[in-house]
Amino acid sequence: MKRIILIIVLCVIGLQGFSQQDPQYSLYMFNPMAVNPAYAGSREVLSGVLVHRSQWIGLKGAPETQVLAINSPLRNKKMGLGLQIINDKIGAHTTQTLKATYAYRLKMGKGKLAFGLSGGVINYSYDWAKVDYKDAGDVVPETSNESFMLPTVDFGIYYNTKTMYLGVGAEHLNQSSFGLEQDVATTSTVAAKQYVNITGTFGKAFVLSDNLVLKTSLLLRLADAAGSIDINGGVLIKHKIFFGASLRPNALIVMSELNLTKDLRMGVGYDIDRSEVGKSSTGSLEIFVGYDVGLFKSKVISPRYF
Numbered sequence: 001m002k003r004i005i006l007i008i009v010l011c012v013i014g015l016q017g018f019s020q021q022d023p024q025y026s027l028y029m030f031n032p033m034a035v036n037p038a039y040a041g042s043r044e045v046l047s048g049v050l051v052h053r054s055q056w057i058g059l060k061g062a063p064e065t066q067v068l069a070i071n072s073p074l075r076n077k078k079m080g081l082g083l084q085i086i087n088d089k090i091g092a093h094t095t096q097t098l099k100a101t102y103a104y105r106l107k108m109g110k111g112k113l114a115f116g117l118s119g120g121v122i123n124y125s126y127d128w129a130k131v132d133y134k135d136a137g138d139v140v141p142e143t144s145n146e147s148f149m150l151p152t153v154d155f156g157i158y159y160n161t162k163t164m165y166l167g168v169g170a171e172h173l174n175q176s177s178f179g180l181e182q183d184v185a186t187t188s189t190v191a192a193k194q195y196v197n198i199t200g201t202f203g204k205a206f207v208l209s210d211n212l213v214l215k216t217s218l219l220l221r222l223a224d225a226a227g228s229i230d231i232n233g234g235v236l237i238k239h240k241i242f243f244g245a246s247l248r249p250n251a252l253i254v255m256s257e258l259n260l261t262k263d264l265r266m267g268v269g270y271d272i273d274r275s276e277v278g279k280s281s282t283g284s285l286e287i288f289v290g291y292d293v294g295l296f297k298s299k300v301i302s303p304r305y306f
Contacts, residue, residue, distance in 0.1 A: 022171060022197060023065040023088045025053065026246060026253045026269040026286050029217050029232065032306065033069050033082050033101065035199045036169035038116030038158035040103040041073035041080020043304060046293040056273065056281035061091030071101065075296055078105055080114065094125045099152070111161035116169075118154040123147065150176040152194065163205040165306050171197040198222040205305040211238045215305060239303045242267070250275040263292045 025034055031049045032039040048070045056062035071082035082101030088094070099120030105112045125147040156169035177193035203217035213236040220229050230253075234244020239259065246253040251274060257267035271284035278284075 023053065023063070023067070023086060024055065025051070025065075026230075026248075026271055026284070027051070027255060027267060027288055028201075028219060028230075029203065029306070030257060030265075030267055030288055030290065031067070031069055032158075032165075032167070032201070033071050033084065034067065035201060035219065036116065036156035036158050036167045037082065037099075037101040037118035037154050038103050038114040038156035038167060038169070039080075040071040040082035040101045040114075040116055041077075041105060042103075042112070042114060042158065042160050042165075042306075043071070043292065044073055044077070046070070046072035046295050047290065048292075049288055049290040051286065051288045053284065053286040055271075055284040056277060057285060058282045059277070059280060062281065063088065063090045065089075072295065073105070079103065080105060080116075082118070084118075084120075092127045094127075096123045096125075097121070097152070099154070103158075108159065109161075111159055111164070114156075114158045114160075116154075116156040116158065118156075120152055121149050122152050123149045150194070152176065160306065163207065163305060165201070165203045167201045169199045169201075171199075195223050203306060205236075212236070213239075213305065215242065215244065236305070251278065265290045 025031070028035050031051060032042075049067070051065070051067040051069070053065040054062070055064070066087045068085045069082070071080060073080045080101075080103035082103070084097065084099045084101070086095075086097040088097070097120060099118050101116055101118040103114045103116035105114040127146075151174060152172050153174045154169065154171045155173055156167060158165065158167035160166075172194040173196060175193055175196060198221070200220040201217065203215070206214040206216070208214055215234055215236055217232045218230060219232075221227060228249050230246050230248045232244060232246040234242055234255070236242045241259070242257040244255050246255065246269075252272045253269050254272075255267065255269035257265060259265045266289045267287070269286040271278075271286075273279070273281065273283060
């Protein structure tokens with residue numbers, strides 16, 4: 001029975017919702033490296049983004065995520081480097097992720113085609129004392145692992161022009177496996193593994209006038225034979241403020257981005273979640289702050305839509 005409970009706990013806190021081994025983002029279009037390592041360097045400047053997401057506000061143990069993502073092209077513009085630090089907490093389960101990214105970029109037509117590789121480590125931690133048990137006999141035994149570290153490898157392909165992008169990213173290609181409990185008597189282990197997550201993205205900006213741009217995008221997620229799609233659209237006014245919305249199965253997201261200066265931007269997204277879990281919460285909130293620094297004396301794409 002204890003082994004069954006361990007498996008259920010793992011499924012709930014490690015595979016929450018739609019195969020959510022990894023954090024879910026509503027504002028991925030403002031931090032594309034979160035879903036595709038080949039994006040590194042594509043903004044043509046040193047770009048840093050801070051993200052905070054509170055999912056299912058009001059529910060005890062609901063997911064909370066913080067991200068620091070930095071990426072930049074190198075001087076020759078043919079290569080890009082990136083770094084991501086992610087802290088993700090779901091109930092008794094916490095993960096800290098550190099990933100470094102390398103992208104090689106080729107001029108192709110009106111844009112650039114990039115191939116990206118990301119590698120790093122994920123530290124999993126469990127605080128079993130925070131788990132409530134209906135039956136005292138189901139308490140997780142003291143032999144259960146409280147923390148362990150696993151490698152992860154991601155790959156992506158990304159093509160972009162001034163007004164369009166198209167990409168495919170794959171996470172956890174190495175499919176590391178891990179165990180929560182080691183039974184000393186039988187030498188058996190309650191184990192699980194990382195699944196390969198495939199993410200496809202497409203975005204297009206339609207310049208309607210000098211002061212108005214229509215921005216559209218979509219994201220397709222595939223993980224362990226399951227899938228979902230986000231469809232997004234909004235308007236950028238005077239290259240200063242963006243208002244948009246996103247549709248996801250069982251959720252509507254409203255969002256806004258404000259370009260405070262040519263280098264500083266910030267944004268917010270609010271999820272109206274109609275899933276069975278989401279109905280018991282007051283929604284989900286995601287905010288980000290981004291800052292760009294021009295390192296090299298070269299022509300930078302302006303305005304930048306992505």
